Amino acid sequence: MPNKKGGRNYKRGKKTIHVQKELIIKETKNEEEYGFIKQKLGNGRFTIVCQDGISRLGIISGKMRKRVWLELNDYVLIAIWDYQTEKCSIIHKYEQQDVQKLIEKEELNKEFVKQSREDLLNESSYDDFYISTDESDDDDDDDDDDEKKLDDKWTKKDIDINDI
Numbered sequence: 001m002p003n004k005k006g007g008r009n010y011k012r013g014k015k016t017i018h019v020q021k022e023l024i025i026k027e028t029k030n031e032e033e034y035g036f037i038k039q040k041l042g043n044g045r046f047t048i049v050c051q052d053g054i055s056r057l058g059i060i061s062g063k064m065r066k067r068v069w070l071e072l073n074d075y076v077l078i079a080i081w082d083y084q085t086e087k088c089s090i091i092h093k094y095e096q097q098d099v100q101k102l103i104e105k106e107e108l109n110k111e112f113v114k115q116s117r118e119d120l121l122n123e124s125s126y127d128d129f130y131i132s133t134d135e136s137d138d139d140d141d142d143d144d145d146d147e148k149k150l151d152d153k154w155t156k157k158d159i160d161i162n163d164i
Contacts, residue, residue: 023098023102024077025105025107026107030080031079032077033050033051033052033077033078033080033088034050034051034076034077034107034112035048035049035051035056035058035075035076035077035078035088035090036049036050036073036075036076036112036116037058037071037072037073037075037076038055038072038116038119038120039072040070040072044059044060044065045057045058045059045060046058046059046070046090048076048078048088048090049119050078050088051109051112054085056078056080056085056087056088057086057088058078058087058089058090059087059089059090060089060090061089063091064090064091064092064093070090072120073116073120074093074094075093075098075108075113076090076092076093077090077092078090078091079091099113
């Protein structure tokens with residue numbers, strides 16, 4: 001009997017059930033902390049500003065690697081290393097609605113969230129690429145000279161048919 005509703009994608013969508021995930025809260029105050037991803041360093045490493053005010057190097061845990069994609073401005077749960085307190089492992093990523101629930105439960109400090117968003121707005125990622133006007137004026141003069149040389153080289157010449 002033919003499928004009149006439309007192919008295997010229709011059948012596949014029928015079976016999906018949306019399950020609401022359980023909110024993960026930090027267990028021990030000394031070992032786990034909430035943090036905010038401020039900078040991507042590459043190779044699964046991030047600069048994380050923690051709720052206790054310390055900036056740490058966060059390394060994504062092996063369970064999350066290539067399964068959960070972390071971006072700037074994400075809130076995460078970290079496990080602080082015992083032997084190096086300036087480093088930590090990222091063990092969970094929070095979605096935006098989870099962050100709101102943590103604020104309501106007073107697990108995540110409201111001032112920390114406001115401060116992290118303000119810091120993000122104040123920083124400009126284009127500062128490295130800014131070129132001052134003084135340098136660009138000097139470069140324009142050089143470009144004009146180069147264009148004149150090219151124009152002189154490629155000027156029209158009268159070609160006689162007999163030369164060909």
